[in-house]
Amino acid sequence: MLLHPDKEAKAVLEYLCEQSGKLYNMGVYFARQTFFKTSKLLTGKFDLIYEQSVGKSKIAQSLPSTPAQQTLLSVAEAFKSYKRLRQAWFKGQLPNKPKPPNYLKGSRLFKVAYPNSGGQKPKLVDGQLQFSLGLTVKRWFGIDSFRLPAPSHLDMAKVKEWTILPKNGVFYLEASYEIPKQETFVGIDDQALAIDLGTADNLAACVDTLGNSFLIDARAMKAFNQYWNKQVSTRKEGKPQGYWDTFLDRVTRKRNHRIRDGINKAARLIINHCLKYGISTIVLGWNEGFKDNANMGRLNNQKFVQIPLGKLKDRLQQLCEVYGIHLEVTEEAYTSKASYLDGDSLPKFGEKPDGWKASGRRVKRGLYRSGNGAIVNADLNGSANILRKVARKLGIDLNRLSRRCLATVARVRLWQLPQPALSAESPCL
Structure with a gap:
């Protein structure tokens, strides 16, 4: 869903996506350096969250804790994908050697994800979704939450995750949910x-x-x-x-x-x-x-x-x-x-035979x-x-x-x- 935020809401979205982008780049830097120096790929769920950033970095603290963890999980997923591609290349299943995930370029804005569970899950208030900004942002800027329009055609209980996605100069709100089970198709x-x-x-x-x-x-x-x-x-x-x-x-x-x-x-x-x-x-x-x-x-x-x-x-x-x-x-x-x-x-x-026509x-x-x-x-x-x-x-x-x-x-x-x-x-x- 394309968002049309007012000036204040837009400033909040830009801040969150900028901090998420900085955290993503920091996670990529740590994972790349670990790989180059030790040949270890940080692909585990908590490799980056507890080993590197959360609790130690001002950038990680500038985001609500749950979205910060989701950003670092995105880094881990990128390196997990790189690991699979690298294994396929070693087996001769890929023609070109894959490269490790690289840093964000351009605007360096990255998505901000809020799982629809836990203490910081979005809440429906007066027909709008209210997102928490965490204690650090409240202490720095004096605001603890912001609101976005809630899609009217979705069952909020079935949504697994809300994602604020910066793209081509605007912001989108994406909802991830399970697809209803289809009838068994017999062909x-x-x-x-x-x-x-x-x-x-x-x-x-x-x-x-x-x-x-x-x-x-x-x-x-x-x-x-x-x-x-x-x-x-x-x-x-x-x-x-x-x-x-x-x-x-x-x-x-x-x-x-x-x-x-x-x-x-x-x-x-x-x-x-x-x-x-x-x-x-x-x-x-x-x-x-x-x-x-x-x-x-x-x-x-x-x-x-x-x-x-x-x-x-x-x-x-x-x-x-x-x-x-x-x-x-x-x-x-x-x-x-x-x-x-x-x-x-x-x-x-x-493998074309000689004389094939x-x-x-x-x-x-x-x-x-x-x-x-x-x-x-x-x-x-x-x-x-x-x-x-x-x-x-x-x-x-x-x-x-x-x-x-x-x-x-x-x-x-x-x-x-x-x-x-x-x-x-x-x-x-």
């Missing part, structure tokens, strides 16, 4: 849906083993992103390097909200399709680092690199866990070059011609090949995935209301 074991992400005009190209196919349109999302780049470029023209102001904060917030809304809508549409047709498996084509060193021209790079496909992947994973759908992530080497209808072999990246080829943007001259949608051809990559491993039946569903396309526009049914719009394109 068809040998049915799956494949997703090819991030094509030129499409956010996702989807094909399932029941013979359904659809494209999630990305042109509106990419237009929003392009307009944002134009606004930033125009505003910063003639200004010194690193220039930023409240206007740029505002347009960046608007752009981020639109992109996030599009990602959530796309993930929900895919999951709803699986629930409707009883599909128990989603196969996602994904190559790690596929955006690195992208060389598609300035405009195409802007469209491709700045759309957060990783967030769509993460959102799908979250929803799959909620509904009990299996998400299979597979590499997608040569899926866009090979012909599904001709059954071309699909080697892994770097696809039976078909792209004839223009969005169209693929197979070896027998059949014209199909190029993105759906790639999505169907992603299914072939794992068909034997997962026991997937591909008998109903034919030329018809690769040539007749339903295009879904995310911001077109009401949401259109998945019906054929035009052949191939």
Whole structure:
């Protein structure tokens, strides 16, 4: 929830987030120095809280004790994640060596979290949430609490934690709560849906083993992103390097909200399709680092690199866990070059046999011609090949995935209301 605090409340929020940022950086410094000098990673729940800051640091004392502990727990979580990545790198599961968590940069504001339990949990007073500031702040400034609007649509008893989040020049109030348990989803074991992400005009190209196919349109999302780049470029023209102001904060917030809304809508549409047709498996084509060193021209790079496909992947994973759908992530080497209808072999990246050649080829943007001259949608051809990559491993039946569903396309526009049914719009394109 976006906050609109008055002058006094804004000053309190800025103070809390500044102190939280200082404490976070101090915790990172202590953990980094410990690691560099002793090779010990402080990942335990109380490593930083009791070994370093609380009770010894003026910065820790300048925050209420509970939010101060949550900030240091965030440092411990960052180093715990680094430890897992480091172990994966040692095992050869990551191509690049991870780096230890670094310090906050820019405004150096950090989130302030209040668990909805314990002595400093927020209280509902006159329809507003009252947050404690602790004894030290009361002694220094003469105030012991502040209030923020309470969301009217939430059951306060179910909220696990309240978080004040500084972002793009404003403050948000986030509520963390448990998702109600969903009904057990029972899908068809040998049915799956494949997703090819991030094509030129499409956010996702989807094909399932029941013979359904659809494209999630990305042109509106990419237009929003392009307009944002134009606004930033125009505003910063003639200004010194690193220039930023409240206007740029505002347009960046608007752009981020639109992109996030599009990602959530796309993930929900895919999951709803699986629930409707009883599909128990989603196969996602994904190559790690596929955006690195992208060389598609300035405009195409802007469209491709700045759309957060990783967030769509993460959102799908979250929803799959909620509904009990299996998400299979597979590499997608040569899926866009090979012909599904001709059954071309699909080697892994770097393992292409000498003399390998696809039976078909792209004839223009969005169209693929197979070896027998059949014209199909190029993105759906790639999505169907992603299914072939794992068909034997997962026991997937591909008998109903034919030329018809690769040539007749339903295009879904995310911001077109009401949401259109998945019906054929035009052949191939």
